[in-house]
Amino acid sequence: MSQVANRLKPFFENIHFETEDNTMIVNFGPQHPSSHGQMRLMLELQGEEVVKARPGVGYLHRGMEKMGENMIYNEFLPTTDRMDYIASTSNNYGYALAIEKLLGIEAPRRAEVIRTMLLELNRITSHLFWLATHALDVGAMSVFLYAFREREFAMDLIEDYCGARLTHSAVRIGGVPLDLPEGWCEKLENFLKILEVEIEKYEGLLTENRIWRMRLENVGTISPELAKTWACSGVVLRGSGIKWDLRKEMPYGLYDELDFDVPVSSTGDSYGRYKCYMQEMRESSKILKQLIPMYNESKCELMAHAPEYISASKEDIMTQNYSLMQHFVLVTQGMRPPKGEIYVATESPKGELGYMVVSDGSPYAYKMKLRAPSFWHTGIFEDLLPGHQLADVVTIVGSLNIVFGEIDR
Structure with a gap:
């Protein structure tokens, strides 16, 4: 043993253990349950403190924008569900609205009422999902169960309308495919009454909770x-x-006709964002209550009348030869929008969701670019995380409410 030790002695003499300015690089994700998707955060740590952070977003490759350029316009609409899959109606609506602006058509009023109902209901389900998962990340298990309970009730309403719970495809270019089922508005009113009571309970569990406030x-x-x-x-x-x-x-x-407030916080921290989310659910409830009488007063027209771009009603397709031929052409060959380009931005539950579409007059978009809020909110980690403790990284990632489906390019 002494001979072995003597031979190894020069090797060990050259090893120096640094005691100052010693940093360690760790990977947060892309498999971490709190990374909200396929995100890789490369964190340089000085003890428990984050010194440097670099987000990596290249772990989800579907080529959404290229798919949009290689599908006819109506064919691409269900694919938008897979972006922010927690708020798929927002994706559907933003895309449909962009193509409608490109075509120069408007959806009928009843269709806009139904769309806005679905948008705000989807905003509530998205915020409930955020509250549940963010609370679970921080350590509050009960809130996760309660928030998911109300989310299931909201998803029941969406399922009653379109038959789907997650990827809705409930909007069409030019309007909506279906009218609301009988008794749907009454079910919506009952849900909103329950939700307002439950939001108070969520806040009772969290807002003044000492651990929650210390973490946020x-x-x-x-x-x-x-x-x-x-x-x-x-x-x-x-x-x-x-x-x-x-x-x-x-x-x-219809948002210029609706009365609602925009919640704002001046603190800029995770706790301030939490309070904004809670208040936004109340504002969405207020909007939905105003939409119910607007629905009852509107005429039963669900799709814009534009035979060059929009198929006729199912009744006309089944009874009129010209409508059947026009429908066949639109389904097999696709609509041909006029040449031009458009950018339309809408307020999704996570921020500004924009669609830029360039048309060359063919059934396929010449160029499509998507502006998704989660992409920008991931980039800010580079400046936001340094100076925080490692345990705070989970809190910050959760408070920004990113979903990696819409970061995919």
Whole structure:
């Protein structure tokens, strides 16, 4: 043993253990349950403190934009469900609205009422999902169970309308495929009564909870300047004190006729964003209550009348030869929008969701570009995480409410 030790002695003499400025690089994700999808965060740690952070987003490759350029316009609409799969109706609506602007058509009023109902109901389900998973990440198990209970009730309503619970495809270019089922509005009113009571209970469990406040207050603070630098939107922007909501600032659909407030927090931290999310669910409930009488007063027209681009009603297709031929051409060959380009942005539950479409007059988009909020909210980790403890990374990632389906390119 002494001979072996003597031979190894020069080797060990050259090893030096650093005691100062010693950092360690760890990977958070892409399989970590709190990474909200296929995200890889490369964190450089000085003890428990994050010194440097670099997000990696290249672990989900579906080529969504290229798929949109290689499908006829109507064919691509169900694919948009798979972007932010927690709020698929928002994706459907944003895309349909962009193509309608390109075509120069408008959906009938009753269709817009139904669309707005689905959008706000979907906003509630998205926020409930965020609350449940964020609370679970931080350690609050009970809230996860309660929030998912109400989310299931909301998804029951969406399923009653379109038959799907997650990927809805409940919107069409030019309107909606179906009218609301009988008694649907009454079920919606009952759900909203339950939801308002349950939101109070969620807040009773969390808002003044000492552990919740310790984990969220002064954690992940985003200044207004930093939020604008990284093109933040939605609650991430409003949580930093900037009152900007596309439903108010650049109204689309029926939002200019609806009375609702835009919740804002001046703290910029995770706790401020939490309070914005809770208040937004109340505002969505307020919007839905206003839409019910608007639905009852509207005429039963569900699709725009534009035979060159939009198929006739099913009744006309089954009884009129010309409508059947036109439908056959649109399904097999696709519509041919006029040449031009359009960018349409809507306020999804996570922020500004924009579709840029360039048409060359063919049945396929010449160019498509998607502006998804989660992409920008992932980039901000580079500036936001340094200086925080490793345990705070989970809190910050959760508070930004990112979904990696819409980061895919």
